[in-house]
Amino acid sequence: MKQENNKNENGRQQFDARIHRLGITSTLVVWCFFLLVPAAICVIFGLKIDLAATAKAAAPIMLIFAITGLCEKLSMAPIIGPGAVYLASSTGNIQNMKLPAALNAMKIMECEEGSEKGRVVAILAVAASSFVTTAIVFCGMLFLAPIMAPLLTNPVIAPAFDNLFPALVGPMVIPVVLKNLKVASLPVGLAIVIALVLGSTYSSVQSIVMVVVILISLGVYKAAYKKK
């Protein structure tokens, strides 16, 4: 039994090490190719870039998205695992697609948040989701966009896509909150109060709010746990 546990623990550590190695290396490689696009185009077409104006324009966008991106990753990694987060970071559409896909897969396989099985299943879900999105956007670029755009913006159908995220909130959040009502009441209450206070600025600082809500909830529950 002890031998079996040791074998599992070793397997887990090896897998984690491999995923981190793969995640860091592949993120760097992918970014070389992302940066190659503007670099190569500027060189091949002899474009003259105003470096100062470009840096001035890029800096605030970089800063805003750096904070958001960091908070998003730190909140998601313990739940769906770092492997899925590395991949989602390169493939994009995290909150509206990769996160729900990963959570859905974990639910189907009855894996707990943060468990090793959950982490593995989440990677499969994020990868499968990425293949589908890439294929659809490719078709969109080739021929689908002019056909689909009038359909998707049709006044009868448009509300469906305008309310895509609320339609994700229903199945992704409500059953979980109802099932864990006692524990969920604090983070849900806190997030609602912050949303009411911040109003329309909430969406631009949502990732920071996420970290704040998580840290306060962890702090309160830890204090309550110690008291017990």
Add this chain to the structure above:
Amino acid sequence: MEKMYFSVANSPVMAAFCGLAILVVLVQAAIFFRTAWKRALELGFEKRDLMKVVKSSALFSVVPSLPIIISYMILMPVLGKFFAWLRLSVIGSASYETLAANMAVTSLGFESLGSADFSPDVFGSLMWVVTLGVFLSSMSAMLLKKYDKKMQSLEKSAGGFGNVIPNIMFLGMMATLSAPYLIDVGNIPSMAAIVVSAASMIAMNAVGKKHKALNEFSFSLSMIAGMAAACVATALMR
């Protein structure tokens, strides 16, 4: 009228470099997929179960991918056919790319996305701004290795409380994502989408206990039910 930078933006060279970058991301996804698949089999998952995950994730991703086509139609006249394709296929999101492109265009001295007609040089700057805008966000993934080790040791050292840390973090994340929609009670289509999709999911969870095959599709079907409810609510309000 053809914009003056389109000779660069819609050139075959641009198509080739954008296509190459997308291909590299797909290779990354394939390597992750293979690594996870192998480990899943070692952990005792059956191939049949893993195929369920793949099928369900793929099916679920179809509907949220469709609005990306609308974003493509918005960005294509500004970023050109291929750069918009790259940005929306990988790395960004429909909302980020539109926001970043708008911020980039205005900070380069133009009024808005729609009114922009640049020189090829300014288009070059725009590509750099949009690309670099998300650079640090992606690079923050470099911290995940240390963070993961720290979290794992924290979960172990916190005793019984350690076991509930991911659960509390999960609830915190769900609460934050849903809060703006939960308080938007005046937005009837949005509330209809939440209520109907949640009710569908709860009902399908109950039925899924007897009919396991339904579990694979319950999330996608609930989402579609919610979206349909938003359409019905909008139509009834007219």
